[in-house]
Amino acid sequence: xxxxxxxxxxxxxxxxxxxxxxxxxxxxxxxxxxxxxxxxxxxxxxxxxxxxxxxxxxxxxxxxxxxxxxxxxxxxxxxxxxxxxxxxxxxxxxxxxxxxxxxxxxxxxxxxxxxxxxxxxxxxxxxxxxxxxxxxxxxxxxxxxxxxxxxxxxxxxxxxxxxxxxxxxxxxxxxxxxxxxxxxxxxxxxxxxxxxxxxxxxxxxxxxxxxxxxxxxxxxxxxxxxxxxxxxxxxxxxxxxxxxxxxxxxxxxxxxxxxxxxxxxxxxxxxxxxxxxxxxxxxxxxxxxxxxxxxxxxxxxxxxxxxxxxxxxxxxxxxxxxxxxxxxxxxxxxxx
Amino acid sequence: xxxxxxxxxxxxxxxxxxxxxxxxxxxxxxxxxxxxxxxxxxxxxxxxxxxxxxxxxxxxxxxxxxxxxxxxxxxxxxxxxxxxxxxxxxxxxxxxxxxxxxxxxxxxxxxxxxxxxxxxxxxxxxxxxxxxxxxxxxxxxxxxxxxxxxxxxxxxxxxxxxxxxxxxxxxxxxxxxxxxxxxxxxxxxxxxxxxxxxxxxxxxxxxxxxxxxxxxxxxxxxxxxxxxxxxxxxxxxxxxxxxxxxxxxxxxxxxxxxxxxxxxxxxxxxxxxxxxxxxxxxxxxxxxxxxxxxxxxxxxxxxxxxxxxxxxxxxxxxxxxxxxxxxxxxxxxxxxxxxxxxxxxxxxxxxxxxxxxxxxxxxxxxxxxxxxxxxxxxxxxxxxxxxxxxxxxxxxxxxxxxxxxxxxxxxxxxxxxxxxxxxxxxxxxxxxx
Numbered sequence: 001x002x003x004x005x006x007x008x009x010x011x012x013x014x015x016x017x018x019x020x021x022x023x024x025x026x027x028x029x030x031x032x033x034x035x036x037x038x039x040x041x042x043x044x045x046x047x048x049x050x051x052x053x054x055x056x057x058x059x060x061x062x063x064x065x066x067x068x069x070x071x072x073x074x075x076x077x078x079x080x081x082x083x084x085x086x087x088x089x090x091x092x093x094x095x096x097x098x099x100x101x102x103x104x105x106x107x108x109x110x111x112x113x114x115x116x117x118x119x120x121x122x123x124x125x126x127x128x129x130x131x132x133x134x135x136x137x138x139x140x141x142x143x144x145x146x147x148x149x150x151x152x153x154x155x156x157x158x159x160x161x162x163x164x165x166x167x168x169x170x171x172x173x174x175x176x177x178x179x180x181x182x183x184x185x186x187x188x189x190x191x192x193x194x195x196x197x198x199x200x201x202x203x204x205x206x207x208x209x210x211x212x213x214x215x216x217x218x219x220x221x222x223x224x225x226x227x228x229x230x231x232x233x234x235x236x237x238x239x240x241x242x243x244x245x246x247x248x249x250x251x252x253x254x255x256x257x258x259x260x261x262x263x264x265x266x267x268x269x270x271x272x273x274x275x276x277x278x279x280x281x282x283x284x285x286x287x288x289x290x291x292x293x294x295x296x297x298x299x300x301x302x303x304x305x306x307x308x309x310x311x312x313x314x315x316x317x318x319x320x321x322x323x324x325x326x327x328x329x330x331x332x333x334x335x336x
Numbered sequence: 337x338x339x340x341x342x343x344x345x346x347x348x349x350x351x352x353x354x355x356x357x358x359x360x361x362x363x364x365x366x367x368x369x370x371x372x373x374x375x376x377x378x379x380x381x382x383x384x385x386x387x388x389x390x391x392x393x394x395x396x397x398x399x400x401x402x403x404x405x406x407x408x409x410x411x412x413x414x415x416x417x418x419x420x421x422x423x424x425x426x427x428x429x430x431x432x433x434x435x436x437x438x439x440x441x442x443x444x445x446x447x448x449x450x451x452x453x454x455x456x457x458x459x460x461x462x463x464x465x466x467x468x469x470x471x472x473x474x475x476x477x478x479x480x481x482x483x484x485x486x487x488x489x490x491x492x493x494x495x496x497x498x499x500x501x502x503x504x505x506x507x508x509x510x511x512x513x514x515x516x517x518x519x520x521x522x523x524x525x526x527x528x529x530x531x532x533x534x535x536x537x538x539x540x541x542x543x544x545x546x547x548x549x550x551x552x553x554x555x556x557x558x559x560x561x562x563x564x565x566x567x568x569x570x571x572x573x574x575x576x577x578x579x580x581x582x583x584x585x586x587x588x589x590x591x592x593x594x595x596x597x598x599x600x601x602x603x604x605x606x607x608x609x610x611x612x613x614x615x616x617x618x619x620x621x622x623x624x625x626x627x628x629x630x631x632x633x634x635x636x637x638x639x640x641x642x643x644x645x646x647x648x649x650x651x652x653x654x655x656x657x658x659x660x661x662x663x664x665x666x667x668x669x670x671x672x673x674x675x676x677x678x679x680x681x682x683x684x685x686x687x688x689x690x691x692x693x694x695x696x697x698x699x700x701x702x703x704x705x706x707x708x709x710x711x712x713x714x715x716x717x718x719x720x721x722x723x724x725x726x727x728x729x730x731x732x733x734x735x736x737x738x739x740x741x742x743x744x745x746x747x748x749x750x751x752x753x754x755x756x757x758x759x760x761x762x763x764x765x766x767x768x769x
Contacts, residue, residue, distance in 0.1 A: 122751025
């Protein structure tokens with residue numbers, strides 16, 4: 001029995017990756033939940049918005065690298081992030097003016113807006129593939145590890161090593177910063193408060209003189225920023241591939257629904273719930289159990305509940321369980 | 337007036353296909369026709385759900401893939417060796433799995449205490465899962481070890497492939513029942529997200545469960561309802577007939593086979609269309625539209641809204657399953673890697689919306705037109721791009737990049753088309769009466 005080594009293996013393969021993935025999902029789910037709370041529809045284009053924002057960031061990163069600007073040990077992509085956010089915001093606002101506003105003024109049913117978002121999804125997906133192509137793109141640079149397996153072993157003298165990738169560290173720190181800024185904005189500023197008021201009760205908000213167009217514009221800006229940050233962090237951590245972002249739609253929606261659609265705190269909690277379930281269920285626990293159980297009980301198999309190919313099934317099962325037992329989500333969103 | 341417009345639009349489709357035949361080749365034209373027929377059936381299925389009942393299903397890909405799976409399970413020759421080494425184990429394991437799910441379901445129904453209910457069901461499901469895996473894994477390893485290069489799966493029933501069509505519908509209906517039971521009756525978005533999920537999972541299962549249908553190793557050479565081209569080319573009577581009409585026997589054989597498929601598909605399309613048309617104009621169809629237009633009023637009149645929704649959701653998904661089985665029959669192979677949501681879910685949506693949701697003729701028309709565009713946008717885009725970039729030097733990076741990216745024009749075009757139709761003609765080309 002060796003609990004320390006078990007703990008290291010656990011952190012290395014489960015805790016840290018899940019924490020990073022959970023941060024990415026939480027940022028994605030926040031975007032979905034914002035649109036849901038303010039514009040009142042499920043945005044199917046969100047995955048592709050993430051891909052679009054990330055693509056601009058990738059292009060800006062390449063440009064910065066080509067003129068010799070880097071951030072040293074930190075990925076250059078962070079410097080390129082503002083470019084991504086600005087371009088993505090402009091694009092998203094343009095789609096709002098050209099497409100969504102018409103249906104908003106018509107007071108179209110939410111499901112029509114969902115179909116419209118499907119059209120936007122097609123266009124963004126096509127654009128991303130058109131500009132950068134459907135293949136994997138690498139744009140991470142700088143130091144790869146904050147602490148690598150070898151360094152960790154030398155430092156502690158333990159048998160198992162712990163790797164902490166720079167991208168994971170950056171993901172977690174960025175996510176925390178973004179969430180702090182977001183909640184400060186929502187709770188302390190006038191615009192943020194009017195957004196919450198609008199989300200809670202549209203009629204009452206209009207009555208008290210809140211400008212709905214301004215609320216919607218700010219919402220799209222926030223969503224564009226969140227999507228770009230989430231997309232770039234995911235791309236840095238794994239790799240940038242347009243199609244993957246579309247597939248992220250399911251875990252992102254699952255996160256938003258688990259927490260309660262329209263509820264920002266719920267979206268963050270949901271992101272981590274989905275990420276941790278996904279990683280724990282698809283991880284082969286053999287090594288952890290080997291260290292934490294007495295030798296006689298050592299498992300023979302991989303002790304993996306589901307193969308990693310079924311990670312979508314995990315978000316789906318969580319989704320179904322929530323729909324069956326608590327359709328409003330853990331933090332009371334809007335279910336009907 | 338309305339009838340004239342419809343016949344004009346359908347003649348346009350026929351004209352476009354004929355043009356393809358004259359300009360490109362008749363094989364291409366018939367290929368477009370065959371896939372157009374299948375697309376029209378899928379589009380009818382989605383129209384049942386969306387046009388009749390306002391249900392938003394974005395899991396069409398999954399139901400289509402289940403139909404394809406049915407084609408393999410019904411028509412592929414059985415692998416007796418695999419059955420003898422692990423078939424029984426797998427069946428028993430699946431039985432245990434189902435048993436666990438049913439027990440958990442009954443537990444949820446019978447137990448009232450909320451916390452007890454949730455954790456009890458979780459424990460039953462988890463225990464069932466471990467038992468299932470314990471029995472299942474051994475069987476799977478044994479089955480997949482049987483001649484992995486060519487089989488390594490249980491095989492099918494060895495029945496005529498045409499029987500797979502209704503069975504594909506049944507499989508899809510079963511999956512639809514499970515999804516409908518959980519997600520209907522809640523917000524409309526929830527059904528959308530649940531269907532999006534089930535489609536991904538169905539594809540993941542077909543890709544990864546090699547014992548079922550060889551996964552990404554693909555099952556090829558499924559039996560066909562039509563004769564093989566090679567046999568036709570060696571058939572003296574066929575060759576002499578072809579020569580007497582003045583067509584090269586090789587071309588004639590490929591055309592002949594495609595025509596047989598076209599005939600079979602047309603029969604299915606006509607049957608499904610007539611049934612859908614009858615349903616639309618029956619009291620049942622009127623009830624559906626009443627529910628769609630005002631759920632609260634329909635409920636007040638004593639209609640079971642969730643029950644009706646479940647019914648039509650299952651029916652529509654079954655139609656998609658049939659179409660999926662037909663498509664796999666046409667390809668005579670199941671290639672799970674090619675199932676992409678943009679192609680198999682969202683494209684069908686474009687068909688329904690452009691054609692005219694709520695109108696069966698519109699759905700069929702949309703199926704043909706959009707499929708034609710989907711195939712032909714690429715050559716047209718290539719042509720346009722050559723003209724647009726004619727001013728650039730042949731070796732300029734911009735030009736090569738643009739030429740390489742032409743293939744992605746399709747998605748852009750489809751998205752644009754969907755948005756334009758939704759904006760300026762939201763009822764589609766052939767509006768609901």
